[in-house]
Amino acid sequence: MSESQLWDDVDEYFSAHLSPEDDTLQAALRDSDAAELPHINVTPSQGKLLQLLAQIQGARNILEIGTLGGYSTIWLGRALPADGRLISLEYDPRNAEVATRNIARAGLDRIVEVRVGPALESLPKLADENPAPFDLVFIDADKANNPHYVDWALRLTSTGSLIIVDNVVRGGRVADPADTAADVRGTRAALELIGSHPRLSGTAIQTVGAKGYDGFALARVLA
């Protein structure tokens, strides 16, 4: 058996017992697939981790950058109280349309708002609205802009908030100084910003599973 088949099998075993998808989550992926969205959503195990982290935070306000079909959005939205709020930023209006339907089917349309446009245009507008600080920010969009997203996350959070950056391994390219691709440079810049910023304490974890070899970074906002 190949190593990645083993990772798949173990991930499937874990999620079957610990993070089974209900009909709503399955339908979200089915409709994302029908609309030909790429299969780059978080896995059920990762979605459940996001949900647990939001619950541990006691999150009332969540910001997501990169909605796709709203799959991670549903996992996160389910961690919120009825008067909670999740704003998710998505560049592609077709993805946002699929996500909006999936979110409505999940009964989360009163909590979740999908905002269409390049996140670097949506974020200053959001900041102008002076929103309550976000308790959790999930960064999962174009990797080249990751340092900008961490920067905006810092402006839109407060002490104790959690910032999560998805996909920080880039197949291992993140540690190859000769690799200067935009996604790798953006990911390195975000990690180095987290590591050096006086208001952040963070770590990064490599993972294997249904999405292969990957990883995420976690950072807590300090005073």
Ligand code: SAH
């Ligand atoms: N969080 C989703 C996956 C997101 S995939 C999940 O796990 O279910 C990354 C998404 O970011 C894609 O939908 C892509 O269209 C979006 N994206 C890419 N560049 C963007 C940008 N500049 N602003 C906002 N969204 C962007």
Ligand code: DHB
């Ligand atoms: C890609 C983006 C993601 O958010 C992800 O989880 C996996 C892959 C990508 O752009 O390739």
Ligand code: MG
């Ligand atoms: Mg991702």
